[in-house]
């Protein structure tokens with residue numbers, strides 16, 4: 255069967271989402287997913303020494319990153335904390351918390367991660383060399399971990415997602431300002447806001463982890479298919495790295511580990527991030543962000559690359575779509591790297607079954623998987639042809 259065939263790609267999705275199931279960051283199931291990836295790569299003919307594992311510690315849920323700064327700021331408003339010194343220290347903690355929240359929601363490194371319980375995770379990297387002289391590098395990215403079902407992502411509620419991200423940062427920042435300037439009315443009002451925000455953030459944490467068939471076994475499947483195809487037909491001047499990142503759902507921790515280890519070598523590389531491509535219409539994300547303070551875009555060179563590919567291969571119908579999403583392109587752009595995200599867009603304009611229990615293999619379309627993998631192949635051909 256051909257490497258990018260939809261049914262073949264579907265078998266990878268089933269192994270990850272059905273046989274292994276939910277894959278929380280740092281949990282044994284996430285490690286099982288990496289073992290599965292290693293096994294498939296080995297079956298495809300990749301030598302074990304061509305696969306690198308980059309280990310790192312990670313929290314297992316995104317909630318620490320949002321609840322911790324909110325809670326810390328709330329604590330500085332406890333009754334009895336009056337006087338200039340308390341106000342100034344409270345204000346300073348509030349400012350640092352607002353910055354931590356802003357960094358976290360944007361997929362940047364989290365300054366408060368050291369305060370959270372952490373577990374072992376890793377990013378797997380497979381390098382597929384060019385046939386001839388190497389002139390450029392492409393990193394294909396797909397995360398192996400999965401997220402929880404979340405109340406903030408329920409269909410009627412998700413429309414408020416960007417608003418709630420913005421509000422959660424604003425309420426912490428405003429409380430800090432109120433403390434620093436001694437604005438007692440604003441401080442009381444924002445303390446209530448902090449309580450409400452913390453309540454919502456905690457409520458968002460109480461449900462179970464999802465199978466993650468679309469998010470993001472669909473991406474891992476595409477990378478495995480493209481890896482097999484590249485091993486059979488290497489590109490002429492383009493080296494391709496397959497990056498199976500861990501702990502994306504808790505703040506792109508696996509991408510940061512990859513950049514810490516190989517940032518120097520990847521300074522000029524193209525990063526193509528697959529996110530939830532197992533359903534909906536394939537598109538590239540032209541404008542991302544989970545709050546008004548965290549908008550980010552792909553770099554101009556990557557946009558030119560995808561636009562040229564879309565023009566050469568109009569049958570895919572790929573266009574740029576602004577989306578409410580935060581993923582590893584946020585980390586990449588924040589650290590000055592190139593980055594572009596391919597995603598499946600549902601009929602309502604949103605990612606399909608995003609952080610819902612309905613993100614299971616029964617809702618994956620093999621044709622959508624195949625299209626995403628074939629478009630990735632078309633993108634690689636376009637870039638290699640120009641080298």
Ligand SMILES: [Zn+2]
Nearest residue numbers: 397469470529
């Ligand atoms: Zn994802």
